[in-house]
Amino acid sequence: MIRILKHIFRTGIVTEPLPPITDPEIGKIGVQLEEAIRSRFQRSLAIRQVDAGSCNGCELEIHAINNAFYNCERFGIHFTASPRFADLLLVTGPVSHNMEIALKRTYAATPPPKIVVAVGDCGCNGGVFGESYASLGGVGKVIPVDAVIPGCPPTPTTLLQGILKAIDGKF
Amino acid sequence: MIRLKSLVLNELGKDAREDDSLAPSSVSSLVVPRKRFADAARTLKKDYALLAAEWAADETPFGRGFAVFACFRREQEYLVIKTEVPVGDATFPSLTKKYAAAYRFERQIQSLMGLTPVGNPDDRPWIKHEDWPANAWPLRKTFDAKTTMQRVPGEYRWIRAEGDGIYEIPVGPVHAGIIEPGHFRFQAMGEDVINLEEKLGYVHKGIEKRFESFSWQEAARLAGRVSGDTTVAHSLSYSRAVEALTGTVLPDRAQWLRALFLERERIANHLGDLGAICNDVAFTFLFYQFHRLKEILLRTNHHLFGHRFLMDRIVPGGVVVDIDGEGVLAITNELAWLEREYEPLVTIYDENASLEDRVRDAGVLRPEQARDLCAVGIVARASGLNLDCRVDHPFPPYDRISVNVPVLISGDAHARAWVRVEEIRESIRIIREILRTVPSDGLIVPIGDPLPDRSGFAAVEGWRGEILYWVQSGPNGEINRCMVRDPSSVNWLGLEQCIHGNIVPDFPLCNKSFNQSYSGHDL
Numbered sequence: 194m195i196r197i198l199k200h201i202f203r204t205g206i207v208t209e210p211l212p213p214i215t216d217p218e219i220g221k222i223g224v225q226l227e228e229a230i231r232s233r234f235q236r237s238l239a240i241r242q243v244d245a246g247s248c249n250g251c252e253l254e255i256h257a258i259n260n261a262f263y264n265c266e267r268f269g270i271h272f273t274a275s276p277r278f279a280d281l282l283l284v285t286g287p288v289s290h291n292m293e294i295a296l297k298r299t300y301a302a303t304p305p306p307k308i309v310v311a312v313g314d315c316g317c318n319g320g321v322f323g324e325s326y327a328s329l330g331g332v333g334k335v336i337p338v339d340a341v342i343p344g345c346p347p348t349p350t351t352l353l354q355g356i357l358k359a360i361d362g363k364f
Numbered sequence: 365m366i367r368l369k370s371l372v373l374n375e376l377g378k379d380a381r382e383d384d385s386l387a388p389s390s391v392s393s394l395v396v397p398r399k400r401f402a403d404a405a406r407t408l409k410k411d412y413a414l415l416a417a418e419w420a421a422d423e424t425p426f427g428r429g430f431a432v433f434a435c436f437r438r439e440q441e442y443l444v445i446k447t448e449v450p451v452g453d454a455t456f457p458s459l460t461k462k463y464a465a466a467y468r469f470e471r472q473i474q475s476l477m478g479l480t481p482v483g484n485p486d487d488r489p490w491i492k493h494e495d496w497p498a499n500a501w502p503l504r505k506t507f508d509a510k511t512t513m514q515r516v517p518g519e520y521r522w523i524r525a526e527g528d529g530i531y532e533i534p535v536g537p538v539h540a541g542i543i544e545p546g547h548f549r550f551q552a553m554g555e556d557v558i559n560l561e562e563k564l565g566y567v568h569k570g571i572e573k574r575f576e577s578f579s580w581q582e583a584a585r586l587a588g589r590v591s592g593d594t595t596v597a598h599s600l601s602y603s604r605a606v607e608a609l610t611g612t613v614l615p616d617r618a619q620w621l622r623a624l625f626l627e628r629e630r631i632a633n634h635l636g637d638l639g640a641i642c643n644d645v646a647f648t649f650l651f652y653q654f655h656r657l658k659e660i661l662l663r664t665n666h667h668l669f670g671h672r673f674l675m676d677r678i679v680p681g682g683v684v685v686d687i688d689g690e691g692v693l694a695i696t697n698e699l700a701w702l703e704r705e706y707e708p709l710v711t712i713y714d715e716n717a718s719l720e721d722r723v724r725d726a727g728v729l730r731p732e733q734a735r736d737l738c739a740v741g742i743v744a745r746a747s748g749l750n751l752d753c754r755v756d757h758p759f760p761p762y763d764r765i766s767v768n769v770p771v772l773i774s775g776d777a778h779a780r781a782w783v784r785v786e787e788i789r790e791s792i793r794i795i796r797e798i799l800r801t802v803p804s805d806g807l808i809v810p811i812g813d814p815l816p817d818r819s820g821f822a823a824v825e826g827w828r829g830e831i832l833y834w835v836q837s838g839p840n841g842e843i844n845r846c847m848v849r850d851p852s853s854v855n856w857l858g859l860e861q862c863i864h865g866n867i868v869p870d871f872p873l874c875n876k877s878f879n880q881s882y883s884g885h886d887l
Contacts, residue, residue, distance in 0.1 A: 245545075249591055257659060323574070
């Protein structure tokens, strides 16, 4: 236990914009996000992430916004286990033929305001997988999309920016 | 020891003939008549060869029919056995009774190429879902990739368990966490799992078909996105298959940088997995600590090479980024820092009794099961199989940098975590060696024009395990077929087997200790 506590103290708080690595973008986005989330969602934005056919690259970066550096929870953003209490669906694509029904059902299970953010080049337009018998293309082909976050995969910073854009435009 | 090729030649006599269309020459290839296909497999099984992959190709553009291939591996040797299947009688003898691992390969061949494996006990489609038209075989040349798939009524026949107190838990495809989609169905009694059945294919994006519409160079982008977490190893394996096919000889510096990327990818993913394994037993301290280390590595990747996961840095013919003296220094310093940060965390992992209580003896895949299923990579090494392509099938610089392969025999979640712990240490050592010896010749050479009707093969040890690519050129030197075998294609079978006797709440832990790819499997 002593060892764990020692390591915790030695590590300190790595959440940015504090050191060791400073990326000015993250802090700035964070303040804006916090305001938007405070005024529109009573300080809590619940996100349900749906992989509708991605290669798992976008998922790694979505995981990263949870890590100690980006620490999205400090802005009131958290990921829920069910669409039933989600404010926002974060959908990675392309939407595969085999995921089309599951994605539509997830969308139907989400209560309003049902904000949908399509993540990654594939989520925007199908990316390198394009449109074929197995890939329907971008998320917008299957459910209504409010905002897109391009990138292959988008960096954690871009993801936070994209989420802000989505909740700004909705009201 | 007699080579695998000689074993088959001795057994089949004049029925087997050598096939010289496959490159590199270190991988041998034989053509056998259809009726002797299973005999060849039986002979190889008797002599301890493992099945690495089974796939089919549509060879009608050459005026032939279909062909079914099975790739076997024993120590340093790969042997590809090919048999031809006429269009009018699209069947081939199943290998499932010899090799359990053939079970899903053959269902996949049947689903996507429409060739029936005679003798396979399971005729349910795989990857192809039950609502696809039965005669939609996307990998056939007669199937247009742009076809809009119609939905037809259909139902998947699940394996059922019945009786008092037995119930069923369906999970997925949309899971509770931030992970890829797949469906798991548990038959349980109380908390004990009686059976687990996987149904995958949800992220089938038609990758193998898509390869056929790209040029050799363009397709490297696609290979880098077969499984986004393994982008380096997939683009490397694809590139090596293309280089084998075209006889391209690479500058040494390119090879060294590829190895550098491969080891960095291994460390980053293993760190992420160790954190996630700890998270699934509610030990969040290590989750955040390991992910902190991973994030720093990814940032260094971005800073030095322009991409956090190193996507599109490896292309057929070489690499597209270089490293300068400052970069070498940055990585060297980072490795020293990583060791300082990593080792105390490993000690904490190792000494924590509550963590040990959860990971020891959870999800045991016994060595004989791993062998029967022909498991690969970390899963195999945690279950007593000493397999690593960096040792068995090396490319430079692995032919002169020794790689120590950690092998454990307990086959539990702890063993799979500990193999990762050891491999991170080993990769740190290997990267130091790479940086010390990196040559200073070129980065990239143009690849030659592929001759028609040739094939190229490559095996690369990604962080999950052995990744195989087999590419075939068409009549005009274009891509006729690109077979991708991610380690997940075989290791998913292991997860089903290791779960018996465990409790339902331990499933996330077992699953995370395997951490197989859905996208790499579904293609």
